[in-house]
Amino acid sequence: MANNRRRIDTHQHMVPPDYAAWLDRHGVLAGGLPIPTWSAEGALDLMESAGIATGILSVSTPGVHLGDHAEARSMARAVNEFAADVVRRHPGRFGFFATLTLPDVDGALAEAAHALDVLGADGVVLLTNVRGTYLGDASIEPLMEELDRRKAVVFVHPSELPAPPVPGIPPFAADFLLDTTRAAINMARRGWLDRYPDLKIILSHGGGFIPYAAERVARICSPDGDQATGIERLRRFYFDTALSSSAYALPSLLAFADPGRIGFGSDWPYAPKERSLHFARLLDAFEMPDAMRAAIDRGNMERLFPRCR
Structure with missing residues (x-):
């Protein structure tokens, strides 16, 4: 992998120092995990080892809205300007998904415009739910209408379920997967696709x-309960392989998804380097046609991110 940098990693996180300090002041963890230390140098080291040419950076859960609109708007602007600076300082190696301010829709619209038009963001990151309001909710539609007008890429990252975790089972272990599933079903059944x-x-x-x-x-993803319609709707999503390239998970993904809508994901640094590399190696070892491998590693995401071409 190290001598063949080719992959486009759409699931790579950043943790700006000021953002990490802000979370620490609020006593916030990320899905049961401590907030990791991040640096561009650490990211590039992982990318060299995993064969990643370009990483599209994003802020993970809990995002920036902890209950106060003004605080969320200020922090969103700060992390987006931080990300844009990283992209400028490392041409070709990074892009970024803009952090928005949901459930503050007006703030999200304003920050999306600034990030996409001024900072050059490659898309936006949205959490599956914010305090129980899931993607698919009617209150979010003004933002989705604007993002659709812009033909934007939307990276959906799981959040914590709006329910207490099971003692001893941190949210990232299983709740994140259920939260993504809930959001996908809700978006499909509400007709967003x-x-x-x-x-x-x-x-x-x-x-x-x-x-x-x-x-x-x-x-339940179809307006009239039609099985085929529901499947067709769900297959319009794109999917990343972050922590999902095992011999158990990957066959299911490849059997279900449109092969032109799968891309690579590392989940670094919330997945430490060795964990990220473990799943990258599993993907490398999985038997598939060369054309499919090239599409998952790079080709499919090149179509979504012009800066990577």
Whole structure:
């Protein structure tokens, strides 16, 4: 991997120092994990080892909205300007998904415009839910209408379930997968994939349970309960391979997803270097046609991110 940098990593996180300090002041963890230390040098080291040419950076859960609109707007602007500076200082190696301020829709619209038009963001990152309001909710539609008008890429990252975790099971272990599945079903059943056809929505971690449970959930994703319609809607999502390239998970993803809508993900640094490399090696070892491997590593995401071409 180290001598063949080719991959486009759409699931790579950043942790700006001021953002990390802000989370620490609020006593916030990320899905049960401590906030990791981040540096561009550390990211580039991981990328060299994993064969990653370009990483699209994003802020992970809990995002920037902890209950105060003004604080969220200020922090969103700070992390987006930090990300844009990283991209400028490392030409070709990084892009970024803009952090927005949901459930503050007006703030999200303003920050999306600034990030996409002024800072050159490659898309936006949205959490699956913010304090129980899931993607698919009618309150978020003004933002989705604007993002669809812009033909934007939307990276969907899991959040914590709006329910207490099971003692001893941190949210990142299983709740994140369920949260992604909940958001995907809600977006599909509310018709977002029909009303916003120009959005490119990437689901994290292989889409949670969607590939595995598609036949079970498809009927509620269709307005008339039609199985085929529900499956077709769910297959319009894009998927990343972050922590999902095992011999157990990857066959389900490849059997379900449109092969032109799968991309590589590392989940670094929330997945430490060795964990990220473990899943990259599993993907390398998995038997598949060369053309499919090239598409997952790079080709599919080149179409979404012009700066990577």
